[in-house]
Amino acid sequence: MTDLWQQSSGDFDNVFQQPVDVRDLFVNWHAPSSAYGVTIGRRAFPDNPALDGDSQQGAGFTIKFPTETTLDLTVMNRWIKYSTTNYDAWGITGWRNVNAVHLKAGDAFLAVSAQLPLGPHLRVSPFVNYQEAVLGVYGATIDLSLPVSTWPLTAHTNAPSEDTGSTRWTSELILAYYQNRFPSAFAPEYEDVWSGRIHSGIKGQDFSAGIGVFWIGHGSLDTGAGLFADFDPLQEDDLYPYNDQNNAHLFYIDGSITLGKIRLQPALGIGRNDAIGRDSVELDLFFSYPLSKRIDLAGYLVRVDFSGEEPPNYTKIGTSISYNF
Known part of the structure; x- marks a missing residue:
């Protein structure tokens, strides 16, 4: 793997700790x-x-x-x-x-x-x-x-x-x-x-x-x-557990649907970790779309909100284009 672009210094090294x-x-x-x-x-x-x-x-x-x-x-x-x-x-x-x-x-x-x-x-x-x-x-x-x-x-x-x-x-x-x-x-x-x-x-x-x-x-x-x-069933699930602190539960709904060539996979989770007294709401959305017989576009969006100041709320977005040999 080669670093072509990163938003902040160290982002690439944190994800790709090894090049191959x-x-x-x-x-x-x-x-x-x-x-x-x-x-x-x-x-x-x-x-x-x-x-x-x-x-x-x-x-x-x-x-x-x-x-x-x-x-x-x-x-x-x-x-x-x-x-x-x-x-x-x-x-x-x-x-x-x-x-x-x-x-x-x-x-x-x-x-x-x-x-x-x-x-x-x-x-x-x-x-x-x-x-x-x-x-x-x-x-x-x-x-x-x-x-x-x-x-x-x-x-x-x-x-x-x-x-x-x-x-x-x-x-x-x-x-x-x-x-x-x-x-x-x-x-x-x-x-x-x-x-x-x-x-x-x-x-x-x-x-x-x-x-x-x-x-x-x-x-x-x-x-x-x-x-x-x-x-744990969702993409992130930060509170389940949280730093070895358990006593938590998470309710979630999920699904998938294919509309023409595009496939969507949404999920929504609402939960609580009673050990630290925090609630969370997480929304996941995955998609995939074939650009051609060999090239696929895929990606995801994750939004997580917490009831307290710690941990902080955040959003993750990612996409990829892959070529199938």
């Missing part, structure tokens, strides 16, 4: 039956809501059972939080060791997840993340997806209602228990914390609309330490 990055470099092997496989190197390993990073370095083992159940086990020693050249000003942060959290942190990060389909519409995905002397996270995601019939179109006719096949009602529940494993010498005030998110809405080929709530329980804890992550 090798995000994917790995070898993998799969059994002839594809029932199991091994991957070693750098890549985005199987994700779960409490795992951070655009890419991780380590070794992963995958088992696929005849029942369509999948089990993934990954051990990682390095990771990179952001490795993009997109419009969102996240940039390239550079690779770091997982034990950089503090002097006593474990040298390896373990992530285990499974995909358990329970019929055609329900799926349960338990997960465990663990690092010695940092955190243990134990949780699950439950996804429900139901087809939506054409009842609005047939309610006043004698025609039978049929499944459109493309419009579905989807609901998601995420629950996670963050177990504090920091040595008391480093963080004597840290406690265990529960967190969760519920979202439900309708999704079609050219539109979606939903409503949800995210919460994190009372207790001081860095739930985003190192490779661990929160699963």
Whole structure:
């Protein structure tokens, strides 16, 4: 990456802390039956809501059972939080060791997840993340997806209602228990914390609309330490948590719509962090537009307002033009 223009001195270096990055470099092997496989190197390993990073370095083992159940086990020693050249000003942060959290942190990060389909519409995905002397996270995601019939179109006719096949009602529940494993010498005030998110809405080929709530329980804890992550739903979510201070909740609505070639994805969140006595309102708007078969224009606008003087209100705007080879 090369600095062509920046509004203030240091803006470019804050976003692109490294000029280049090798995000994917790995070898993998799969059994002839594809029932199991091994991957070693750098890549985005199987994700779960409490795992951070655009890419991780380590070794992963995958088992696929005849029942369509999948089990993934990954051990990682390095990771990179952001490795993009997109419009969102996240940039390239550079690779770091997982034990950089503090002097006593474990040298390896373990992530285990499974995909358990329970019929055609329900799926349960338990997960465990663990690092010695940092955190243990134990949780699950439950996804429900139901087809939506054409009842609005047939309610006043004698025609039978049929499944459109493309419009579905989807609901998601995420629950996670963050177990504090920091040595008391480093963080004597840290406690265990529960967190969760519920979202439900309708999704079609050219539109979606939903409503949800995210919460994190009372207790001081860095739930985003190192490779661990929160699963807050909006782009910024500054108060959820805020400097390890939890006891917060956020209500939000989101959606998407395609109008011709342009695609819009708006979201609005209203929340409060009771640990610091602050409210926030966040508006996100993302757009994408294909300028040609190979050139795409995309961007976003984020506006965040807080109830107090700290943190300050702000607006973020970003755009990008990408060429697809």
